[in-house]
Amino acid sequence: MNSKLRTITISDVAEKAEVSKSTVSQYLNQRYEYMGKKTRERIAAAIQELDYQPNFVARSLKQKKSTTIGVIVANISHEFSTQIVKSIEDYCNASDYHIIVCNAEDDPDKEKEYIDMLRAKQMEGIIVFPTSTNINLYLELTMEDYPLVFVDREVPEVNASSIMLDNKKAAALAVEEFISHGFSKVGIITNSTDNNVSPRIERISGFRDALSKNSLEVCEDYIKSVEVENVTGELDKMMRLNEPPEAILAGNDLVLIEILRFVKQHKLTIPEDLAVIGIDDVSFASIYYPEITTIAQPTSEMGWKAAELLLNRIKGGHENRRDTHRFTPTLLRRSSC
Template identity: 65%
Template sequence: MNSNKVVTISDVADKAGVSKSTVSQYLNNRFEYMGEQTKLRVAEAVEELGYQPNIVARSLKQKTSTTIGVIVANISHEFSTEIVRSVEKYCNESNFHIIVCNAEDDPEKEKKYIEMLRAKQVDGIIVFPTSTNKELYQSLNLENYPMVFIDRYVPDVNVSAIMLDNAKASSLAVEEFTRLGYERLGIVTNSTVNNVTPRIERIDGFSEALAENQLEIYESYIKGVNIEDFPRELENMMTSRDRPDALLAGNDLALIEVLKYAKNNQISIPEDLGVIGIDDVSFASFYNPEITTIAQPTEEMGEKAAKLLLDQIMNRAESSPQIHRFEPTLIKRLSCTEQGGKEYEGTF
């Protein structure tokens, strides 16, 4: 054939000796009533002719873009990248594509990304909500636009959300510190100004766990601050008269700041300071000492978010939106040890 001629679905049908509807069914993976020989002839015709489906035309005809948007709060979080990887895997297996946007915890940027994704006619959105765009979420909800929240939820917005049991994550850390003999405990995480759900829940869960374990609550050791303020807040804590003997880092970025501060100020872990981080970051197992962490089941969480969204798109949604909570897991390593010295026998 003329190499300059655009190959059409009719050309493929003629080459394979089938109807255009059969070729269309093949291209859309609808093989229920198609014999193996027919599939083989169509596949060979597509390959020989170099046929490329017109994705835009197909989207207009089927009224779907087979594309979703994923808006993460901060792509710097390893948690976010792991969730995106899991979402992409599930969507790819379902013949959907994803567009990833990084809102950087900025409500205005998040709003612009939502508007952009709508303009591109994506079929739905998975979002780590900043919580301050409540009216925008409500308007999308009223349109029955497919949407799933992940890592956070927004009160009074009726959207399914994928969440860690954040209170339990903090409780696991407090119980581990207590079991090992630490008494003056603190928690540091990112700013709570915008009422970001996991940060609030982890701090509240931490305070509740202290009370349950009959430990004194040191309010000055419970901090939710902007990332640039971490060095100053850690300095205030660690130079106080009764400085904390153990810290819970509320997420991976907080953990990095704690480790940087300890290194820069010759604070030995775990001898001078026990440390646990929420999120099992990739470097936790080979940092010296290895870092005890609270792991989130990111693969399962991302897959669940993607499934919920695609079910909405395919009109198979839940009867009513729900908050789906996932269990945290304590991974014991060497950054907090009994009496600051005894080592664990392996990783659990």
């Protein structure tokens, strides 16, 4: 009984497979170059029969590698963020890496604490949705050649790759869809741009450009970037104008939720009283009534690319680390405009 309760070790696997401990170690680290097929099969069978669980912590300390990366999201409340994280985890899992996820809650100080913590825990690299204000910290990491990839936001001063949506195109797709349905008084609400968060700035810029391209007036009263808790208040001001907007583009999923809350509170009808399009294809968009037209981001591809870039850097890749990888948005037509 006692022998079954004791911890199975690498020595037990080696004895069962009739090989040395070093051979089992090489197998566990996927170094198969000088190992025959039958040897690999014996080791695999021994591991399965003995239900051997490798001590990854001990291996990491010995190798000075953790095979773990950190992922810091700006705000886990965004469905976009959770979709990206899932894709990163899928890629890392397939590559025998693990991830630790941290939520900075759009707080630069909290983001800094997480970066320091992840480095102390020997994370081999970090994927971060940057708050954009910790520039000196990002610069310090890149000067130390620490693997770093940005997602959703650019930090031009820092030599690190970024994964981004073509945000101007996303806004243009929405404007063109509104126009195709006969709307000419079109507005946009995004989260605050106070910290120069690049996707918010780019979406407003793309919105302005699309209106001008289509010879429509750019009405400043219809363009707002505010904290999420102030969205309904700003929309209320818009709708009380002598000439209120006919259509609103929600800059992201959280803004969309606030707009829909306003619509419900004021008993408005979509799209008759107010047409709506949201950037980010939230899960409820197709079951809300009426179904919400959205601009989808290819989150699976974006997450995979972020993980691929980081793991390539960890493994010694020398690609241009300042590239911005832009992904194409997709309009999903439904019934809200």
